[in-house]
Amino acid sequence: MSEHSNSAHAKSPLKMYFSIWAALLICTYITYKAAFIELGSFNAAVALGIATLKATLVALFFMHVWHASEKLTKLVVIAALFFLLLLLGLTMTDYATRPWS
Amino acid sequence: MPNPIPQPAMPQPAIAPPVERENYLNAKYGVWSWLLTTDHKRIALLYLLSITFFFFIGGFFALLIRLELLTPAGDLVQADTYNKLFTMHGMVMVFFFLIPSIPAVLGNFLVPMMIGAKDLAFPRINLLSWYLYIIGGVMMLHCMLTGGVDTGWTFYAPFSTNFTNTKIVEAGLAIFVAGFSSILTGLNFVVTIHRMRAPGMTWSRLPLFIWAHYATSIIQLLGTPVVAVTIVLVAAERALHLGIFDPKLGGDPLLFQHLFWFYSHPAVYIMILPSMGVVTEIIACFSRKRIFGYSFVAFSSIAIAVFGFLVWAHHMFVAGMSVYAALVFSLLSYAVAVPSAIKVFNWTATLYKGSIHYDAPMLYAFGFLGLFTIGGLTGLFLSALGINVHVTDTYFVVAHFHYIMVGGAVMGYLGGMHFWWPKISGKLYPEGWARLAALIVFIGFNLTFFPQFLLGYMGMPRRYYDYSHMPEFQILNVLSTAGATVLGVGYLLPMVYFLWSMRYGKPAPDNPWNAAGLEWKTPSPPPTFNFDEEPVVTWEAYNYDELDSPDKGAPHKEEVPVAR
Known part of the structure; x- marks a missing residue:
């Protein structure tokens, strides 16, 4: 940094x-x-x-x-967002398709 | 400079008794030179001592579990005590032994050396990570001694949030703190591998050990915060009655399992990926071949790290989740087997027509290959919805994950310890004893855990301390307990002869295995800053054909520790 x-x-x-x-x-x-x-x-x-x-x-x-000049910083941010998306998205496959709720 | 002169600083005419050259072990003396060190090699040794301590604590719990199960009746410990025993066994082994094992010990020691760096990118953060680990460990010990936890290592809500009155918050905090140690190690590795490679050490020349640690670091960085948050949520719900997991307050108990397994499934890959990296190095060296399909093995590590995040709900198939989501997760769980299989096939192809040497590290690597394959294939059984429902929470699951974590991760860890012990300590371990220990571990392991597959398939549930209604399970349980004793001996042996070798072992040459890799081009044990001058890499990884070509001097066997 x-x-x-x-x-x-x-x-x-x-x-x-x-x-x-x-x-x-x-x-x-x-x-x-x-x-x-x-x-x-x-x-x-x-x-x-x-x-x-x-x-x-x-x-x-x-x-x-x-203003981060490091490509690595950007990579980390993008990866983190992507994995957050996975967490939310795949969890929603459960909540969105429960037939009883 | 493909082959730096091994010991440029040695005095030429040897009249005086040979002076030990300065290395990281004898550079400074005293307790504080260790406790305040920023040398990645010394921190690796600090980690080695600490995780060995926790390994034996966790092993002690395992021994008590196995002793209780020797007879069908619950006669050794009370039910409550038994619950605490398997919980503490799991928590200690997962969070305080397996997760730090290879990355924090071998990774810490070798990542900078393998890429030709002087140290990790953030040496002080590296030391901080060890202190966080120790703080977490002390908190965990305190929690154990003042009552322990009885939820299983998984902390499942609502039992953990609403019912149990054991030390949930204390244990959670201990794991929270230790988790940050893991995050910092991962952070250090990512930055080091990106920024500190020696000139010429391109990504495609990196040892596959480095690729495996890179993939591991991704999981540590991106997964661990999620389990940290989950633990905080459990504590918040327990203490403040926030409605997160309790349906009465508008929460959802399955949310806990989603959040918990989002980290804890990939955590399995934190344990196994570094082990795969170790095994790759060993197989290449003792087959005297370049690893078959280098880029496939490299990218399969990354693929495992990413796919590992897509499969967590296969731990929840019977928990009441949506059946449609279960279908998706079942399919994705099959997908994660593909990169693992790529690795196994590439290792096998490397062995094919290799000049194979059966030294102790290789024996561990062979053990890994067989046991990991069994563990992985039974994982496919568990990915299949139908079989999963049948064997959920039985000993089949227990056997499966022990084949991965103990048969895979610990075998790799021990193999790596033997392989790099001459580099770490500067001494040779006794090869005969080491081979014997590898054999004992392999036999003991299978005797312990293979009967558990059968028990599970027959329907014995895990986490029961009393099976007197099913006395026919006893014979397999007796086998398993007997195996655990053998396994215990197999684990004690290396500890004894490693310690022995530090005092009485023969001095190790710089490259006892005639192995490729920068870590072998520096003295054993290495100087504080690893290399006397910055290495420049002009060769591909695993250039064993060049190393073994006649004009390159000594063939493999001449420097190997023990005559055969």
Whole structure:
């Protein structure tokens, strides 16, 4: 991780980190508020959507995936997403086809 | 520079008694030089000591299990104790022995050397991984001594979340911490293999041991976090009553099994893939041939790592999952047999018309070939829905996975320990004893586990401590217990003669097997930074035809430790 200090966010990393942090806090607050609005099954969808957004922010900025010059970093991110897809997709083959539920 | 001069730093006229050249073992002395080391070879030895300790703890539990099953009545231990025994046996053996075994010991020692690097990419993270392992191990020991766990190593919900009052959270945390040690090892290997190969060491010149460890690292990196999260969810549901697995709270108990097996099935490949890598090296060396179908063997490792993630639900066929999903998983489970079979056929083809030498490592490799094939083929029985339903939770399953994990992974581990012991310790082990031990392990293993196939097929369920309603099972159980004793002797022997050889063994030459591979081109034991100068690779992997050609000097047999 030490080799790409030349990337763009080196200009004002602190400012960037704090703004991401603020965005994460705002998202948390929205999650909290949204939990009290009756949306039926969409409550979970909204919460998961916000959580995904937050995870993306963390990966892109705190974990330096944005501006990553390493091909290996990209490879790892793509592989991780692919395996997450496998986990969710193949698990859904069970939940989506249970005849009794 | 295809063949660096073995010992360039030796004083030329030998008047004084031969001075031992500096190596990683004698570079520094004292406890702290070990506990704070960042040398991958020393960390490998730290791991070796720790996993051997846990191996014997897990083995002790296994012995108690086998003793209980010697008679049909439940007379040695209480039912509750028995539940804890097989649980702790599984947890210790899986998480504290098998998963770290080859990667953290042989992998740690050899990955940098085989690719011509000075160390792993992140030496301090490597040390951290050992400390995490030790912290997890101490937590596990504490959990054992204060009551243990009785869920089986699989932690199945809802028993683990709602019913048992044993130390679930403690054991879960121990495994959580040890899991991070495994992730860090995998991370280190991936980065090292990508970034630190010596000049000329292209991907297609990598030893297949490296390919196997690369595939293993992928699983460690991508799978382990899932089991970590699963354990956290169990703890959260136990402590905070979050509705994750409990239907009353809107959860689903099968979700636990999906999440758990998403890691824990590929975890089997964390155990077996490195072992396949070891066996590939050994077979090539003791057949004196380039491995047949190099790229097929290499990519089948990657294929196993990927396919391994597609088959987990075959552990759940009777759990109440959708039958349509079961069909899909059954089919995919057959698919994972293909890359495994590719390996077995390529090893066999390598042996064909090879100049085969029956040294101890090769005996272990032969053992691996037979036992892994039996384990793999019975895996196909279990992939088939119909048979799976019949033998689920019987001793058939127990026998199957022990053939893979003990017959496969441990055989490979022992073979590798013998093969690289001269490099690791700088001493030769006694070859005759080693061959005897290999034979004892093979016989003991089969005597222990083959009867369990029969028991399972006849319907003996696993995890029962009392089978007095079925006394006809006793004879096979007696055979199995007798076999376990033989197997125990077979495992104790190498420990004894390895320790013996460290003090009394003959000094090992740099390349006792006349093997290919960069790790043999450096002194035994290697210096702290592995190579006196950075190697440049100009040859293909497994160039045994070149090594054995007459103009390259010594034929294989002259340097081999024991006269035959």
